[in-house]
Structures are given as C-alpha cells and as structure tokens.
Amino acid sequence: MSVGLEHYLVLASVLFCIGVYGALTKRNAVVILMCIELMLNAVNIALVAFSRYLVPDVVLISGQVFVIFVLVVAAAEATVGLAIIMAIYRNRRSVDPKDNDLMKG
C-alpha cells in the first residue's frame, strides 16, 4: 500500500496528541511551550498533506500559504511566551505553572 493522505494525517494526529499530552502534564513552562510548538508542527504536516493529496496529481498552493502564516504566528508566540516565562522567573524564581497561579479565582 503506497503512502497517501491518510498516512500523513495519522502521523499528524499522533504528533498532535503527543503535544497535547505534554502540554497538559509538564511542570516546566519552557517544556510546555515546546509541546505547543510540537502541536503546531503537527497541524502544519496536515496542511501540507492536504495541499499535496486533496486533488490527485496537483499541488494546491493555499495549503502551503497557510503553513507560512502558522510559522509566523508560531515564531511570534515563541518570542512572547519565552519573554513572559523569563519575566515570571525573574520575579518569582520558578518556572512551574503551579507556583504561578496568582490569577486563580
């Protein structure tokens, strides 16, 4: 059986769920951010796979354009997220989300 759309979608689902699991369970904010990047990568794989395999023998351009926008948002998110983590670390000497629940009701 040759590789097709379903293979890439299943790979993207597996990577996404690994990312979800890490983002839910980790006690280090930097690792949580890494898992979010993993989820964004999984979504990108799905988008590129759709652009290649949705119509046979044709590459649809808009799927790859969406991936570029996801990349831009991911870069901005990593910058601001890491800046927030560093600011919290400087004030409270901890990167554990459990220690930083000041806004909890």
Added chain:
Amino acid sequence: MALDVAFWILAVVSVASALAVVFLKDVFRVALFLVLCFFTVAGIYVTLNADFLAAVQVLVYVGAVGILLIFAILFTRDAQHGSLFNRLKYPALLFAVVLLGTMIYSMTATDWSVTLGAKAHVPIADLQPGGTGLTGSLGAALFNEDGFLLPVEIAGLMLLAAVLGGIVIMRDKDK
C-alpha cells in the same frame, strides 16, 4: 518506492523524538530532541513537494525557535529540577489516547475528495527535476493583489508587535 521508504523512516524518527520530548527528564536533551523532530518534519515537507517550506522550517524552527528555547532553558536553569510530570500524568494520558483514537477515526472515515474548481494549483507533472519547484507559484500566491497580500502585511505587523512586546516584557525595570 523511495518516497514511501523516506516517509516511514521520517515518521518513525519524528514520533520517537516527540515521545522523547515528553518523557525525558533532562530539559536540555528535551530541547535537542525537539530540534531533531523539527528536522524530520522538514524532511516530511520534502516528501510532499514543499521544498520552500522545508527550507523555511529549518531556518525558522531549527534555527530561531530552537536557539530561543535553549537560551530560555539556560537562563532559567537554577529554577528547574528537570522536566517532571504533574498529578495529571495518567488522566491526561487517557485523554490523549481517546483524542488520538477519535482523530484517527474521523480522519480515515472522512471522504476528503474535492473538486479542483478555481483554486490556485500546480500540476505535479510541471515540477521538473532541477527546476525552481513550487517557490515561484508560492510567491505569486502570497504577493498578488487577489491572493494573500493583505494577510502578509498583517503578519509583518504582528511580528513587529511581537518583537516590541518581547522587549517590553523582558526589560529590567530597575535600570
């Protein structure tokens, strides 16, 4: 077929390194395995005829985001005691497995076929070995007035806002 072999190798390596990201204790090794995962994702883009995206993936993710994450790890080193699990370890595992099952079922059970219509596209047969690939068509789609020109400008503005926000948040207010 060579592409199938490449896909299976890349898929196994990327899933294994993603699992290492979640389950390893040493934060620095976690970051290095994440970089390996980004590399294999770039390879997967190559198997999908997305050569420009593969280059961008290596530049942005492996280069910029990877270095940024390693910097963050080194700066916060004395606060962290490795990459540990919180008390949601097993409930979240159950949730992730159920989510995975649902996603795989819905993705394999859906009929994805669409009609081509007026969507911007490039036939695979037009991509010659040694040619320019899809990069030209991608640029045309991004920068045409009837394409994605406005979103490209908004994305540039958002990157500027992210740079300024990062500087403002990180600034030491005592000095």
